[in-house]
Amino acid sequence: MKELNRREFIKNTTVATASVATVASGISLTTFAADPKESDPVTNEKRWGMLIDANKLSEVDIDDMVNACQEEQGWGGEVHSTGDQKSGWIKKVKVRDTATQRVSNLALMCQHCEEPPCVDVCPTNASMKREDGIVLVDKHRCIGCRYCMMACPYDARSFVHEDLTDQKEHMPRGKGTVESCTMCVHKVDKGEQPACAQAVSSDAVIFGDLLDPTSNIHQTLKNVQSTQIRADLNLNTGVRYSGI
Amino acid sequence: MSRLLIVLLSAMLSITAAHADHHIPNLGEKANEFKDDGKKAHKREGMSHAASLIMQRKMHPELLSHKRDKTLRQGVRGGYTQLQKCVDCHTSVDKNGEHIPVNAPDQFCSTCHEKVGVSLDCFSCHRTTPAEDM
Numbered sequence: 001m002k003e004l005n006r007r008e009f010i011k012n013t014t015v016a017t018a019s020v021a022t023v024a025s026g027i028s029l030t031t032f033a034a035d036p037k038e039s040d041p042v043t044n045e046k047r048w049g050m051l052i053d054a055n056k057l058s059e060v061d062i063d064d065m066v067n068a069c070q071e072e073q074g075w076g077g078e079v080h081s082t083g084d085q086k087s088g089w090i091k092k093v094k095v096r097d098t099a100t101q102r103v104s105n106l107a108l109m110c111q112h113c114e115e116p117p118c119v120d121v122c123p124t125n126a127s128m129k130r131e132d133g134i135v136l137v138d139k140h141r142c143i144g145c146r147y148c149m150m151a152c153p154y155d156a157r158s159f160v161h162e163d164l165t166d167q168k169e170h171m172p173r174g175k176g177t178v179e180s181c182t183m184c185v186h187k188v189d190k191g192e193q194p195a196c197a198q199a200v201s202s203d204a205v206i207f208g209d210l211l212d213p214t215s216n217i218h219q220t221l222k223n224v225q226s227t228q229i230r231a232d233l234n235l236n237t238g239v240r241y242s243g244i
Numbered sequence: 245m246s247r248l249l250i251v252l253l254s255a256m257l258s259i260t261a262a263h264a265d266h267h268i269p270n271l272g273e274k275a276n277e278f279k280d281d282g283k284k285a286h287k288r289e290g291m292s293h294a295a296s297l298i299m300q301r302k303m304h305p306e307l308l309s310h311k312r313d314k315t316l317r318q319g320v321r322g323g324y325t326q327l328q329k330c331v332d333c334h335t336s337v338d339k340n341g342e343h344i345p346v347n348a349p350d351q352f353c354s355t356c357h358e359k360v361g362v363s364l365d366c367f368s369c370h371r372t373t374p375a376e377d378m
Binding site: 038039040041042128130131132136138139140163164165166167168169172173174175176177185189190 | 314369
């Protein structure tokens with residue numbers, strides 16, 4: 001048997017130790033990176049957001065987004081509601097610059113704020129923000145007081161004024177409760193995109209995880225100048241706009 | 245005096261017994277098929293089938309409201325307890341092949357709820373028939 005001298009002994013042990021460390025770190029890495037199961041609660045490791053590019057988004061695109069939202073969530077078919085009573089989860093908003101007369105079209109919906117005023121004012125805790133940043137109405141608790149509609153700076157919420165039937169299976173809606181964009185939470189939980197983002201074929205609407213450095217939305221927000229509507233309110237919205 | 249009391253009590257008891265007839269709810273189309281196939285619905289681990297059914301009957305509001313909070317507020321999806329699964333199995337079909345709302349009179353939910361006088365609020369928001377594509 002060959003005698004090991006001191007130098008060779010150290011070299012061999014270092015290689016052995018290094019390989020063990022690699023294996024160990026590999027194991028721990030796979031444990032952390034395991035895909036979250038359906039049965040796991042959502043965490044704040046993700047924050048869902050959307051980037052809407054007003055320059056790329058045509059009026060037709062916005063109509064498509066509104067239609068896709070109605071189709072997916074089943075709103076807009078209310079027969080007894082008139083004018084402002086009608087639901088509007090996503091709206092087409094025209095903004096005109098008074099100096100240049102430049103008109104931009106915006107798709108405006110719940111901005112899924114990090115500090116949502118609707119959640120602050122809700123007396124029953126029905127208005128809520130999920131850990132992953134999606135703002136929802138828990139209709140089991142909603143008493144229809146509409147404080148949240150008053151508090152929302154984006155006029156993003158609607159109140160159901162009439163009895164409804166044939167709701168979508170994934171989207172219960174009923175008289176006397178407030179509703180708004182859910183960022184298609186039922187699809188997002190399945191790993192899909194919201195209906196409005198899917199309805200636009202160009203990359204005018206990007207949906208993704210704002211916190212994930214590899215996601216398209218994170219990368220784009222890093223490189224492109226974007227803004228939050230009413231950024232002065234410091235709500236840190238999840239929906240961002242560029243080109244306005 | 246005590247004899248009179250016993251007679252009175254037994255008369256009252258017999259009235260109650262006469263009213264406590266076995267009211268079997270309309271199980272619904274799929275649930276009936278399931279039962280006819282001899283399969284055991286709502287069977288829980290470590291419980292007999294009869295005990296599981298009693299548990300299901302007694303505890304369904306608690307089971308549902310526990311799950312609804314987890315689903316809506318924490319995003320925990322899937323699993324056994326889902327209102328839409330109840331609706332899928334326990335709705336009936338009329339002569340024209342159309343689904344009857346599960347909360348309509350004499351349907352699965354309303355049979356018991358009307359009997360015990362407990363209001364049923366689920367379906368002011370939730371869909372009462374299985375989804376179109378089912």
